[in-house]
Amino acid sequence: MGAADxxxxxxxxxRSPTVLVVEDEPLIRMLLxxxxxxxxxxxxxxxxxxxxxxxxxxxxxxxLILTDIHxxxxxxGRRLANLIRQHFPHIIVIVASGNPGPSxxxxxxxxxxxxxxxxxxxxxxxxxxxxxxxxxxxxPPGSN
Amino acid sequence: xxLKAPTILLVQTDILIRxxxxxxxxxxxxxxxxAGNADEVKAIALSEQELDVILLDAMNxxxxxxxxxxxxxxxxxxVIITGSVKKTVQDAMELCEQGPDPDHTARHKSILAExxxxxxxxxxxxx
Numbered sequence: 001m002g003a004a005d006x007x008x009x010x011x012x013x014x015r016s017p018t019v020l021v022v023e024d025e026p027l028i029r030m031l032l033x034x035x036x037x038x039x040x041x042x043x044x045x046x047x048x049x050x051x052x053x054x055x056x057x058x059x060x061x062x063x064l065i066l067t068d069i070h071x072x073x074x075x076x077g078r079r080l081a082n083l084i085r086q087h088f089p090h091i092i093v094i095v096a097s098g099n100p101g102p103s104x105x106x107x108x109x110x111x112x113x114x115x116x117x118x119x120x121x122x123x124x125x126x127x128x129x130x131x132x133x134x135x136x137x138x139x140p141p142g143s144n
Numbered sequence: 145x146x147l148k149a150p151t152i153l154l155v156q157t158d159i160l161i162r163x164x165x166x167x168x169x170x171x172x173x174x175x176x177x178x179a180g181n182a183d184e185v186k187a188i189a190l191s192e193q194e195l196d197v198i199l200l201d202a203m204n205x206x207x208x209x210x211x212x213x214x215x216x217x218x219x220x221x222x223v224i225i226t227g228s229v230k231k232t233v234q235d236a237m238e239l240c241e242q243g244p245d246p247d248h249t250a251r252h253k254s255i256l257a258e259x260x261x262x263x264x265x266x267x268x269x270x271x
Contacts, residue, residue: 026184027191030177044163047180051159058160058265 015061017129018042022052022067022077032066035122041129049075053083062091064129066121068114069097081108092128096121149175149244150196153221155185155210157201160262161229165236168255173244182210189217198223199235229259 019041023029026047033043044060046052050073056062065084069077081093098114110128112121152174156162159180166176177193179185182203189195198214198221200207211223224239226232233256 026177026179026187027193030188030193044159045166045178046159047184051180055159055163058262060160060163060262 016040016042017063017133018044018061019125019129020044020046020052020055020060020062020065020067022046022049022065022071022080024048024068024071032118032121035118036125039122039126041125048073049077049080052080056084056088056091062088063132064092064094064125066094066096066112066125069095070099078107092132094121094124094128149173151175151177151194152239153177153179153185153188153195153198155179155198155200155203155207156232157181157203158263161232161259164255164258164262165232169236169239169243171245172240174239182206185210185214189214195221197221197239199232199239200225201232202227229263230256233259 019036021029021033021036021043023032023045024047029045029047033045036043042061044055044062046055048071049067052065052067053075056065065080067077067080071077075083077095077097081095084091084093092110093108094110094112095108096112096114096116110124112124150173152169154162154166154169154176156165156178157180162178162180166178169176177188177195179188185198185200195218198211198218200211200214200223202208202225203210207225211225214221214223224235226235236255
């Protein structure tokens, strides 16, 4: 049996939506990830834009990315959001920044101003995932 | 009575290894905190967060210095230093067997394969 065969039982199973949290402050990331897990979401934690991109590019499950903007590394949150928009347009992106400048809210559809209320952030995540599920091809508008 | 899940700080520099291992350990009943570099480890260790076990990637030798620092800060935590992916998975499996929900040993066989597949899919193009 090959390695791929051993993974077979998990494939195709019903899964919770996966949220990729990209935050270089570990205590904030841990807290946010915990609250998202408590909301029955699968959570992947990335410490930087570089890591997040490596995960997504390697085919890691991702339905929504919640990313900080200002992070060290080659890929900050803005670049990550633009890469995702370009290469994986089906993934929803929420960007967060404490110093957004005048254009960020215009540049990105979903934006959080830091410091944000963690429960409000989770509420936005759930709202966007629910809307996305309702608009998916399996659930055309008006089918419910 | 609700018993608090034992906690593990998983220190691993590669997200493609760290994430599946963290999920595996969670499935064994642990509360798992993730750190990707030494700065994160120090931030978490200096917080009030309770840590029972620290599973620490050797990080090309830097892990040993970090382990020494951690022992000076956290004399009550067990620090396990890991090296290769296989060794890391083996250490995680042993923790799982000692964990609150060892019934998840069924995943033992697939966890290494899952990580190897993720690593083999690693993109070659740089962003």
